[in-house]
Amino acid sequence: MVAVSKTEMTAAKEKKTGNLSMISAVKTYLPIVGLIIVFLVFNVLTNFRMVKNMPLVLSQVYVTMIATTGVFFIMTMGGLDFSQGSILGIASIVVCMVSRINIPLSIICGILTGALIGAFNGYFYVYRKIKSFIVTICTMFLFRGFIKYLTTNAPVAGSAALINFDKTELKVALTLLVLVTGFVLFRFTKFGTYLKAIGAGEKAAMFSGIRTDKMKFWVYVLSGAITGFAAFINVIKVGSVTSSGGSQLETQILIALVLGGMPISGGAKVRFENIIVGSLLYIVLNSGLTMMGFSTQMMQLIQGIVFLVFVAVFADRKSLQVIK
Amino acid sequence: MIQEGTMSEVRLEVKNLCKSFGITKAVKNVSFNINKGEVHALIGENGSGKSTLTNMLTGIYSIDSGIFVLDGEEIHPKNQVDANNHGVSIIVQELGTLSGLTVAENIFLGHEERFVKCGIKNTKQMIKEANELLHSYGFDRIKAQRMIDDYNFEDRKLVEIVKATYFDPKIVVIDETTTALSQEGRNELYKVMDKIREKGNTIIFISHDLQEILDRSDTITILRDGVYIDTVKSKDVSEEDLKRLMVGREVTGDYYRSDYGSKVSDEVVLSAKDVSVPGLLNKLDFELHKGEILGFGGLSESGMHEVGKAIFGASYDRTGSVKLSDGTEINDIPTAIQHSIAYTSKDRDNESVVLNQSIMDNICLPSLDELADKRHMLSDKKLRDFADKFAKDMSVKMVNVDQFVSDLSGGNKQKVVLARWIGKDSDIVVLDSPTRGIDIKVKQDIYQLMDRMRKSGKSIIMISEELMELIGMCDRIIIMKDGMINGQIERSETLDENNLITMMV
Numbered sequence: 089m090v091a092v093s094k095t096e097m098t099a100a101k102e103k104k105t106g107n108l109s110m111i112s113a114v115k116t117y118l119p120i121v122g123l124i125i126v127f128l129v130f131n132v133l134t135n136f137r138m139v140k141n142m143p144l145v146l147s148q149v150y151v152t153m154i155a156t157t158g159v160f161f162i163m164t165m166g167g168l169d170f171s172q173g174s175i176l177g178i179a180s181i182v183v184c185m186v187s188r189i190n191i192p193l194s195i196i197c198g199i200l201t202g203a204l205i206g207a208f209n210g211y212f213y214v215y216r217k218i219k220s221f222i223v224t225i226c227t228m229f230l231f232r233g234f235i236k237y238l239t240t241n242a243p244v245a246g247s248a249a250l251i252n253f254d255k256t257e258l259k260v261a262l263t264l265l266v267l268v269t270g271f272v273l274f275r276f277t278k279f280g281t282y283l284k285a286i287g288a289g290e291k292a293a294m295f296s297g298i299r300t301d302k303m304k305f306w307v308y309v310l311s312g313a314i315t316g317f318a319a320f321i322n323v324i325k326v327g328s329v330t331s332s333g334g335s336q337l338e339t340q341i342l343i344a345l346v347l348g349g350m351p352i353s354g355g356a357k358v359r360f361e362n363i364i365v366g367s368l369l370y371i372v373l374n375s376g377l378t379m380m381g382f383s384t385q386m387m388q389l390i391q392g393i394v395f396l397v398f399v400a401v402f403a404d405r406k407s408l409q410v411i412k
Numbered sequence: 413m414i415q416e417g418t419m420s421e422v423r424l425e426v427k428n429l430c431k432s433f434g435i436t437k438a439v440k441n442v443s444f445n446i447n448k449g450e451v452h453a454l455i456g457e458n459g460s461g462k463s464t465l466t467n468m469l470t471g472i473y474s475i476d477s478g479i480f481v482l483d484g485e486e487i488h489p490k491n492q493v494d495a496n497n498h499g500v501s502i503i504v505q506e507l508g509t510l511s512g513l514t515v516a517e518n519i520f521l522g523h524e525e526r527f528v529k530c531g532i533k534n535t536k537q538m539i540k541e542a543n544e545l546l547h548s549y550g551f552d553r554i555k556a557q558r559m560i561d562d563y564n565f566e567d568r569k570l571v572e573i574v575k576a577t578y579f580d581p582k583i584v585v586i587d588e589t590t591t592a593l594s595q596e597g598r599n600e601l602y603k604v605m606d607k608i609r610e611k612g613n614t615i616i617f618i619s620h621d622l623q624e625i626l627d628r629s630d631t632i633t634i635l636r637d638g639v640y641i642d643t644v645k646s647k648d649v650s651e652e653d654l655k656r657l658m659v660g661r662e663v664t665g666d667y668y669r670s671d672y673g674s675k676v677s678d679e680v681v682l683s684a685k686d687v688s689v690p691g692l693l694n695k696l697d698f699e700l701h702k703g704e705i706l707g708f709g710g711l712s713e714s715g716m717h718e719v720g721k722a723i724f725g726a727s728y729d730r731t732g733s734v735k736l737s738d739g740t741e742i743n744d745i746p747t748a749i750q751h752s753i754a755y756t757s758k759d760r761d762n763e764s765v766v767l768n769q770s771i772m773d774n775i776c777l778p779s780l781d782e783l784a785d786k787r788h789m790l791s792d793k794k795l796r797d798f799a800d801k802f803a804k805d806m807s808v809k810m811v812n813v814d815q816f817v818s819d820l821s822g823g824n825k826q827k828v829v830l831a832r833w834i835g836k837d838s839d840i841v842v843l844d845s846p847t848r849g850i851d852i853k854v855k856q857d858i859y860q861l862m863d864r865m866r867k868s869g870k871s872i873i874m875i876s877e878e879l880m881e882l883i884g885m886c887d888r889i890i891i892m893k894d895g896m897i898n899g900q901i902e903r904s905e906t907l908d909e910n911n912l913i914t915m916m917v
Contacts, residue, residue, distance in 0.1 A: 272789075276789045276790050276791075277784070277788050277789060277790060278780040278781070278784065278788070278790065281773055281776070281777065281780060281790070282780075284769065284773065285766050285769060285773065285777055288766045288767070288768040288769040289762070289765075289766040289767055289768065289769070291762050291763055292762060292763055292764060292765055292766040292767070293766060293777075294726075294745060295724075295726065295745060295755065295757060295763045295764065296749075296766070296777040296778050296832075297745050297746045297748075297749035297750075297777070297778045298746075298777075299744075299746055355768050355769070356766075356768055356769040356770060356773065356816070
């Protein structure tokens with residue numbers, strides 16, 4: 089975004105190398121250590137109510153974790169996506185509507201809806217060359233508008249049979265399915281290496297033979313599809329969609345990834361673990377604060393501070409100018 | 413050390429300077445003096461600490477230990493502007509101008525307060541003064557009010573020269589600038605250097621071109637692996653002496669390839685027909701043979717650098733056809749790579765390597781399809797072994813393959829680029845300025861590598877602004893002018909630079 093001269097860049101790099109090993113150690117272990125500490129502290133403070141209510145705490149994590157996987161791919165290649173909440177909302181409405189006809193079909197329709205919105209994002213980002221955060225902020229409002237319109241008279245309710253699917257085992261299994269597939273794709277195929285290369289240097293990636301435009305477009309489609317899939321889990325939990333359905337998901341995802349130690353500009357330093365540790369840390373923090381009896385306002389304030397600290401620690405200042 | 417009894421006055425004393433990057437000691441306890449009114453060259457192989465030293469002097473890097481004494485006064489520049497205020501400026505190796513600003517804003521960057529009255533910047537005055545400066549340097553074709561982005565690499569370098577010298581600094585560091593310039597650009601720079609020297613100011617001159625060093629400098633200081641070796645008078649030494657001092661032993665063996673009159677195969681591996689790129693190339697026709705080194709020379713703006721991109725499928729709006737012997741048309745980069753074409757760009761940091769990524773990923777990137785197993789899975793060990801093998805083949809100086817490419821010196825980055833394409837086993841290799849900013853030892857390695865590749869039947873296109881290496885390496889040299897082919901010369905022992913220059917201008 090901002091042009092930084094060569095010399096300033098080398099200067100920044102040089103300042104960092106001084107206490108490099110310490111900083112990199114902090115960066116590696118802070119998320120996991122943070123997760124353990126936060127978990128222990130809240131348990132002590134709440135007389136171990138958190139452990140006792142583990143299924144309830146975890147029930148909030150599935151949707152976030154699945155959707156985060158898609159956004160993780162986007163952020164690895166240096167993009168952003170603020171439209172995730174609206175994607176989840178629209179896809180949830182579609183799932184609810186179609187579930188009255190056929191439940192398996194509703195899952196597929198949810199995925200397709202997400203993929204379509206992802207394609208919409210990708211088209212404007214890649215082929216109309218608009219920065220991804222601008223495009224997705226626009227689509228966030230656009231599709232939020234649709235959601236409000238569709239839920240004007242009453243929340244959209246799904247088939248009553250959906251409630252039968254609301255089982256922890258199923259949700260855990262589906263979440264694991266997405267995570268494991270994502271992990272294998274990211275870690276053991278060229279998909280992950282290509283994404284990281286695009287994030288670290290798009291032009292050089294292009295000159296290495298990667299079809300960068302195509303890749304960027306399809307990653308947005310993929311991410312939309314994944315969130316479309318998460319819509320099913322969202323729906324079986326709540327049964328119906330209101331005008332605020334899915335809202336704030338994008339912030340949750342962003343916070344989760346940053347808490348997990350993901351550099352916000354993507355690139356070579358991202359790790360798949362960022363998703364898991366980050367989502368858990370976010371949920372534990374959130375539930376912990378709720379259980380402690382903090383007001384929503386107070387919670388947002390605390391979240392803001394924690395978020396800022398993590399961004400400050402993990403931002404890869406060398407490559408911040410390449411956020412797309 | 414400079415002998416006692418020299419008449420000249422000392423301008424800068426470098427005392428016990430040290431600098432480390434992590435575990436790498438880039439500059440080790442270096443001390444020497446630089447006099448007033450001289451062009452003082454710093455030479456050494458890549459990673460010998462030349463740039464690190466000057467970067468500390470100009471406030472780009474911080475100093476670990478040791479001091480700089482300028483005109484008897486200890487200085488600790490905190491940044492480039494601070495260094496400027498002490499009378500020290502630098503023209504850096506890569507591009508040092510900021511895009512998105514006008515030429516005038518670039519020239520006066522960090523010194524805008526001169527034009528500010530009551531908190532308001534007098535842009536008109538700034539542009540006027542910048543234009544006057546450009547005029548006094550004879551760079552009238554550059555207009556101060558235009559955006560810097562409107563100008564090419566070469567003109568931007570000229571703007572940098574103005575920026576670094578207009579305020580009569582006591583010391584100007586010229587770090588490897590000439591390799592980025594064409595012959596005319598170099599002449600402009602030499603003129604500026606002469607002026608600075610006449611005024612009694614000092615130039616610290618870094619270049620890998622030893623002939624240029626001998627021609628242009630008064631005194632030469634040699635560094636090797638971050639250690640001070642010697643300071644000599646230019647008139648007392650020969651190129652061979654310098655090579656020996658830099659490398660620490662005699663440089664033996666052939667520098668360029670030594671064969672003449674060997675027959676090149678008739679087999680055409682690649683043919684370009686009617687290749688045009690708007691504004692850059694105009695209806696280019698040529699053929700590349702098996703085992704041939706085909707050179708492209710010309711002035712920097714002759715379009716020769718675009719030839720490489722056009723063949724590699726990386727040009728925008730290219731028309732005409734680039735065909736392989738089997739009839740495959742090359743229109744995009746992935747197709748080019750799949751059909752065994754490799755390309756190394758002149759713009760190494762942006763187009764050749766992914767800087768903020770490991771050596772391993774950089775080397776493996778184009779070969780991932782071959783490295784994957786039947787189920788498209790990649791194994792870490794396989795990638796690591798692959799990268800390690802080719803990095804070691806090219807003797808890349810590194811801790812291990814996990815090291816980021818951004819930490820490597822220019823020559824080592826280029827080795828990583830070459831390692832990647834050798835790993836890919838490409839049959840047609842397009843090298844744009846392969847030895848730009850690279851020291852003689854690595855240059856020799858690259859020339860020998862090219863010779864081996866040629867002998868094993870690979871075809872090479874070498875695009876270069878250094879005429880000597882074209883003459884030394886190529887079977888055939890095509891000279892470009894204004895986007896067109898202006899002439900072609902076969903390899904011969906009697907060829908010299910003047911034969912080529914007449915066709916270039």
